[in-house]
Amino acid sequence: MKTKLIILLLFLSINNMFSQEITKTDSIVPIKKDYLKFDYKALIIPSAFMAYGIIGIESDGLKGFNANIREEVTEDIDDKFTIDDFSQYAPAIAVYGLNLFGVEGKNNFKDRSIILGTSYLLMGTWVTVMKKTTRIERPDKSGFNSFPSGHTATAFASAEFLWQEYKDVSFWYGISGYVVATGTGFFRIYNDKHWLTDVAMGAGIGILTTKIAYWVFPLMENHIFNRKENRTTAMVAPFYNGKQLGAGILFKIN
Template sequence: MKKWLLFYFCTCYISLLHAQTRDSIIVRPYPAFTVRQLSLPLTLAVLGLASNGNGNEAFKKEVVEERNEMMPKFHTSIDNYLQFAPLVIAYGLDAAGVKSKTDLLNRSAILMKGELLMLGSVYVLKKYTHQLRPDGSTYNSFPSGHTAQAFAAATLLCEEYKDRFHWMPYAAYGLASGVGMLRMANNRHYISDVLLGAGIGILSMKVAYWTHQYKWGKRTQAINLENP
C-alpha cells in the first residue's frame, strides 16, 4: 500500500501549490509566465520519467503488483467521462451566470490551443516510447492521455475561477487526480504514465494561456471579485 503514497503526495503538492489565496479583491485576469509556475508540471514530468523503468523490480511494476493483489477484478469506465468534467464545470458555471475571467471566445481559443498541444505531445510520446500497458493490451501506455486531458481541463477551470473560489484548485485537481488513480486501478496505466500525463496536461494549458494574444473582445486590466 505504501507504493501508492507517491501519487498521493503528488496530488497534495498540486493542491497546495495552486490553492493560493489573495488578500486584495482586485486581480489581473490574464495569467503571465513566471518561472515558478514551471515547478509543478516539471516535477511531475521528472517523477514520471524517473519511475518509468522496465526492469522486473521497477517501482511502477511493484505498484501494479499491489493493485493486482488488492483489486484484481476492478473495472470502471467512469474515467472516460470524468476526464472532461472540469470543462463541463467551467462552461456550466459561466452559463449559469458565474462569470469566468476570460470571455467565451478567448477562453475557447485558449482551450483549443491547450488541447492541441496536449494531444500532440501525448501522441508523439506514445508512438515513440512504445511502452506496453500493464494489462498487456497495447504498446501505447506512456504517458496517460486520460490523465493529461483531465489535468489540462482542471488547469483551465482553475485559471478561470481560482480567484473567485479559493477552493477551486482543490476540487479541480482532486478530480483530475481521481482520473489518474482510476487509470491505474483499471490496470490501463502505470504510475509513471499518470505522473507524466499530469505534467503534460498542466503545462500544455499553461502555455496556451501564456501565449494567448486576446484578439477578441476588449481586454480588461482588472476585475472586482466582489462586484463581478
C-alpha cells in the same frame, strides 16, 4: 497503499496551485480580466512530474516501484470502473456549467474556448508523439502506447483550466478540478491501463500545456483574434475515440 497514492498525487497537485501568486476568496464575486503572466516558478511542479515519468522509462528502481504500485492497487479487482473515460473532461465542462449558471470566471466564452482549444491541441500533440516514440507496453498488455497517460493529461489540463478561470472567484472551485484529475489518474492505474510513471508524465503535460495556453493567449488575441475587427464565437468539442484524444474548435467570425 491506494490511499497513500491518492494523497501523494493530490498533495503534488495542490502544491502546483500554491506555487503561483494568487488571491484567494471564498466569496463568489465577479473578477476583472487579467492575463496570466509567465512565471518560471509555475514550471516547478509540472517539470517534477515529467522528470519522474521520463526517468522511470530507464530506471530499474522506478520500474520496480511501478510494479509494486500496480500490484497493490489492482489486487482483488473484480470489476473495472470506466469513470475515468468521463471524469477527464469534468473540470473543463464545469467551467462552462458555472458560467451557464451565472458564476463568471476570468474570461468570456470566446476567450476561454480559444485557451482550452490551444491547451488540448498542445497536449494531444505532445501525448501522441510520445506514445509513438516510446512505445511502452501497457500493464494489461493491450498495446504499446502506455506512456504517457492521455486520460490523465486531459484531466490535469482541464483541472488547470478550471483553476485559472475560478481560483479568484472561489478557491474551492479551483481545487475541485485537481481532486477529479487525481482521481482520474488513480483509476487509470486501478483499471490496469497505466503505470504510475505514465500518470505522472500525463499530469505534468496537462498542467504545463494549459499554462502555456494562458501565457500565449495575449499574442493570439492581438495577432489572430483581433477583437477590434472581428466578433468571433468559438466552441470547443473535446473527443476521445478509445485510442486518440483531441479537441475540435468551431469558429464563427462576423
